Amino acid sequence: SQQGEEDPQALSIQEGENATMNCSYKTSINNLQWYRQNSGRGLVHLILIRSNEREKHSGRLRVTLDTSKKSSSLLITASRAADTASYFCVPRSNDYKLSFGAGTTVTVRA
Amino acid sequence: EAQVTQNPRYLITVTGKKLTVTCSQNMNHEYMSWYRQDPGLGLRQIYYSMNVEVTDKGDVPEGYKVSRKEKRNFPLILESPSPNQTSLYFCASSLGTGVDEQYFGPGTRLTVT
Numbered sequence A: 001s002q003q004g005e006e007d008p009q010a011l012s013i014q015e016g017e018n019a020t021m022n023c024s025y026k027t028s029i030n031n032l033q034w035y036r037q038n039s040g041r042g043l044v045h046l047i048l049i050r051s052n053e054r055e056k057h058s059g060r061l062r063v064t065l066d067t068s069k070k071s072s073s074l075l076i077t078a079s080r081a082a083d084t085a086s087y088f089c090v091p092r093s094n095d096y097k098l099s100f101g102a103g104t105t106v107t108v109r110a
Numbered sequence B: 001e002a003q004v005t006q007n008p009r010y011l012i013t014v015t016g017k018k019l020t021v022t023c024s025q026n027m028n029h030e031y032m033s034w035y036r037q038d039p040g041l042g043l044r045q046i047y048y049s050m051n052v053e054v055t056d057k058g059d060v061p062e063g064y065k066v067s068r069k070e071k072r073n074f075p076l077i078l079e080s081p082s083p084n085q086t087s088l089y090f091c092a093s094s095l096g097t098g099v100d101e102q103y104f105g106p107g108t109r110l111t112v113t
Helices: none
Strands: A003-009 A010-014 A019-024 A029-038 A044-050 A055-058 A063-066 A071-076 A086-092 A103-110 B005-007 B011-015 B019-025 B031-038 B042-051 B053-056 B077-078 B086-094 B108-112
Touching: A003 A086, A003 B031, A010 A019, A019 A086, A019 A103, A029 A063, A029 A071, A029 B031, A044 A055, A044 A063, A044 B108, A103 B031, B005 B086, B019 B031, B019 B108
Parallel strands: A010 A103, B011 B108
Antiparallel strands: A003 A019, A019 A071, A029 A044, A029 A086, A055 A063, A063 A071, A086 A103, B005 B019, B019 B077, B031 B042, B031 B086, B042 B053, B086 B108
16 A cells, blocks of 8 residues: 655645645556545545546535545635644555555634 | 434443443445544544455554444454553445545544543
8 A cells, every 4th residue: 555645744824725735656647536624523525536537526526636646635725723633544455454654734714 | 313323422441341332324335434533643544345345455464453244334343452542433335345535423522541
């Protein structure tokens, strides 16, 4: 399995602003998944983008994938206090093991 | 409601006292796995199971056992817990081979004294 590397490690924004975080990975993938974890709670799946897709939207979330650069980005628009969380990207190949990186910690200030 | 449940949610125990953390899913998922989360180390996979009676080691299997006798249940067993197993544990499941999105349980906070 391979691990995604999220950047930046931490991000602090004002409520209503957009938040962008990036993910890089090393080898070819089947899909890439983004998860959110509110403090001490279980991870929640946000969005899955397949290797043949370039962009995907879900509500206020926009994910892009550039397989040539082995990178992805997650944009959260019009952020809210409830978006305060850690965000993880998980690149998936055709194996059964999963690895999580350190994530990006987002703090939304009121 | 589709969900992954874990029990107990909180557990304080002593070194060497065997314990089991249960995990159950009601989505008929084939794939299940266990993770531990520690500050600064992120989420690390302990064991996973591709289907009934099929399990394999993740990145940090030492000190843990699992079993998958039924599709819906995937208990995590600590035969002789030690303080370095103090952690936040998550169970997760997914529909098929594991390439699908994971559904996580709420977590079990374990303290071993």
